[in-house]
Every structure is written in C-alpha cells, then in structure tokens.
Amino acid sequence: MLLEDVLREYEYHCQARNFTKKTMKNKRQELKQVLEFLQTKRGIAELESVTSHDLDAYLRIKRQKGLKPQSIVSMAKQVKAFFNWCVKEEYLTINPMDKVTLPRIPKVLLTGLTSREVVDMMESFSNTKYLEIRNKAILGMMADCGLRAMEIAGLKENDVRDTTIKVFGKGNKERIVFISPALKKILIRYERIKKEYFTNRIKYNDNYFLAYQGKAMSTVAVYNLVIEAAERVGIKGKRVSPHMFRHYFAVQSIMAGIDVYSLSRLLGHSDVSTTQRYLESLDNDQLLEKATSSSPLMNLNRRNR
Template sequence: MNMDASLIDRFLEMMAAERGASRNTLLAYRADLQGAATIVGGLSDATQGALGALSAAWATLAASSVARKASALRAFYAFLQEEGMRDDNPASVLPRPVTRRPLPKVLSTQEVDRLFALIEERVAVAHPAPADLRLAALIELLYGSGLRATELMSLPRRALAADRPFLILRGKGGRERLVPISDRARAAVSAWLSHVAADSPWLFPSGKTYLSRIRLYQLVKALAAAAGIAPERVSPHVLRHAFATHLLEGGADLRALQSMLGHADIGTTQIYTHVDSRRLVELVNSRHPLASMALHKPNRRVDDAASAS
C-alpha cells in the first residue's frame, strides 16, 4: 500500500500540472483511488480479475459516480503505462456507464493572440532573457503542435531538425505519430537552443533531468495572468485543446486531427465537434445551396380569403 501512496501522489501531481485539475478534483480522485485500493488489496500490481470486483462494489452507486471512479482508475493506469511502470492497463475491464461528457476548456483565438503578443514583446528586445526564449519555444510547441505536457518536457535536444517540418513521437500506449512543427516553432526552438548546454540530452533541461510538469504549469499560469487572462482558465492541456479546436474551426479534417493528437479512438477527437457546433450552424446558413434561395412567403390575400371561406 506504501507503493500505492507514492504512485497516487505522482499521478495527482501530473493531473495538476498537465491537466490543470482543481483541488476538489484531485481530492475526489485521491479518495476514489484509495477506496479502490482498499477493495482490491492494492493498485500497483492489480490484475484485470482483481479490478473486476469493483463493478459489484459500485453496483448501488449513481452512474455519474461510477463513471468518475472508473475514469480515475483508467487515467491512473494510463499514467503508469506511459511512465513505463506497467506494461498494461487493467482498467479496461471497468464499466463505462453512459453519461454526458463535459466539453473541454478552450481559449478563443483572441486570447491566444494575447499570449503570443506578450511573448513577442519579451523576445523582441536586443538581448532577450533565456527564460523568455524558453517560454516562447514551450508555448509555440504546446499550441502550435498540440503536444501533451509529458511529450513536450521529455523532447530530446535534437528532436527538431532545421530542414524537417515534423517530428515523430511515441505517445500513450507506445503509439507513434507524426506531429507537424510550424516554421514559427522551429525558429523559437532554434533561438532557445543556443542557451542549452551542448551535452544536454534534453531540449528543456532542468537539473539532472528535464523541466517538470509542475514548473511548466506554473509558467503557463504566470503567462496567462500577465496577459490579463484568468490563470485558472489556462493550463498546458487547455492549450492542447485550443490547438485542436482552432484547427477544426479552420477546416481541419477530423481524421487528420485524430492523428495529430494521438487519439486511439476517433470518439475522443469528436468531442471537439461539439465545441465547434455554432460555426457549423453558421456555415450551413451561409454556404448551403438553399441559403441563397429566397424564402417563399404565402400570399396574404389568398390566405385571408381562404380563412374567410
């Protein structure tokens, strides 16, 4: 159980830094994970068979409660798998009650412009601070390529080639995907690289390893506050959501977006179509062939005559 406590702490740290989870969410996840650990006798080495017993234990709970508990466990084991601490995700046996999925938090393009305007102001000086050059590279890659925080932090020093507008990442579940890298992002990374030690294995080093999720989370929050945006609305994961939403608004294909985000199931990607529903309605009203046809109005005199008879 001591191993469980350590792993749960590390998982919740990731949820706070990468996902921007609130204090209440973290407390709920901790309670859910500890409760499940008590039922199955420990989470770190639990099997699918052991987790299967949770369905019976949750039988009297509301669907929303079961969904939250199962989601916490799936996310926990996905984290262990991604960090190389497990080869499998035994939570696949857990129930998936039908509940309404919440829409992701997103920023408007105007708010993202404010973030970049502030960054550009800081790096446009004669001798920009290395911290500002690093921040520029981080934000360009978060919003410009939709990287997960863990993927971004652990990029090798030479991950980006000057003559290659993409990189190949190994993300969740060991799946490889091709991620486009904009000219802006490559230029920002190039400017930052001059401040990275030549013998560093990491693009964003910190001490003996790379920048932590918590530090990235703090940097993004501080940038939002300086740009006049409520810090609680912004996190590394929110910038990933903004990348996806704004691409879809610009006409990106859903399958292409799925590939760029590294989603195994297109159903995960489809959540962004709900965010974009207003634009789709406007598109139908303005671009559909019927939109250019005059609406037929009934002849009032005929209608009046018919009603009089």
C-alpha cells in the same frame, strides 16, 4: 487462481508494454484498492469468483465517497482493462465489468482560448532572455502542434527536426507532427539563445526544453508557465492549462477543415471517438462560421462567379 497472483502478472505485462510511470502509478493504485475491497469486503481471493455484482458494489462505495462521475469512469477503465487482459489470456471467459453500469458524465462546454488570448500569452514573454524565449517556444509548440505537457517535457534535441517533430505520447506511442514556418521562426531564435545561454553552463541531459539549471523540465513546470502567462495578460473566469492549448489546436484545425481522422493522428489519440469530443466543444459562432463555409449554396455561388 489467486487474484493477487494474476494482478502481479498483469503489472509485469503493463511494464513490458512500456506504459509511462504516471500510468503505472494510477494502475497500481486503483487495482490495489480493488483487491483490498474484494478480499476484505466481499471475501474473494480467487479471480474466477469475481462477479459484476462485486464490482458494482465497489463503484457504489466510490459514489458514496463523493467521487465525481468522470473520476469513477476513469477508474473503471483501469479495472476493465485488467479483466479484458484476463479474458485475452484465457483466465476468464467473460469480463465481469461488461455488465457494470457506469455513471453518466455530464457534458460541459469548454470555454476555450481565443486566438487573441494565445497571441497575448505568447507575447507576454520576451525574445531575449533564455527562460522567456523558452516559454514562448513552448506555448507556440503547444498551440501549433497540440502536444501534451508530458510530451513537451520529454522532447529530446534530436526529436525536433527541420520541419517535423518526433513525439512519444501516451504508452510511448510514436507519432510525427509538423512545424509551420511561423513556429520555426520562434524555434530558431530559441535554439540560438539556448546555445548562448549554455555556452558556459552544464547541460545535464539532451532535452530540447531545459530548466535554467540545465536539467529536464517537469510537466508541473510546463503547467506553471501556462498559468504565469495567463496571469501576465489577465485572463480570468476560464480554465487555463496546457490541455487548453491542445484543445485550441484541435478546434482551430477543425475550423480550418482538417478531417477528424487526420486530426486524431496528429493528436496521438488511439481512438477517433476521443478526437470527436473536440467537435462537441465548438461554440455557436464557430459552428456558424463552419456551416457558412461549407454551405452548398454559398459554394455554388463561389463556383459560378
């Protein structure tokens, strides 16, 4: 069976599953490189001829080009997903990626945002001008609900309800997150000013957050407003991005006592192991606070008061 034909079928399979444009672009790019390597460097045209040695060689070239372990592992997941599908479709009996050794990803302790920094970034935007209150509302929603930049940009007006938000995450998976009274206060003001701003202007779509021209925001625009907020308050020496607001939400939820399974659902993770990584990012002070609050003797003393 020609490898090129199977890859084409797999692409349509992925499209049928409603993967995002970004995900499809990454898959096409990686699988195109794999196909080219196997054909030109290993002389392989048939799917059944691919071995773990061939894929090991492919990863070796990636390492020689200086790709970081994280990038190689992310790329390998795309390749492994394709061969898993081949096994599921009974085109293969085993996945050749199963015996491929992946590089270890060094653990890096993220220096997360503090509550003071989050508040300062939000307050760096005013409550009167449209773009300012919009940006404040976006930062508040990311900090209070843990939404991704792509999810923020893709929200529709009817997705944001009185106490809940319907979110379409990776792979177009739907989930529900909840609006706290503190966030609701900001959103009410944003919706009022948005309505006033667009009274005599054209809205080109029904996205909840709109650019000043009335068009949908891009994920780059969401990223840029976070950078602008960090610059306004003078945050330096740490990574600041939309993901760090998602990280902040996860850590604060853990500190508040939420279980990892509930947090996984709120974050839209398909695998709880992804959520557990946030536990590894707790610093010593946070661990001390969590250990103290859960101490059996401390709780025993509270009960006996």
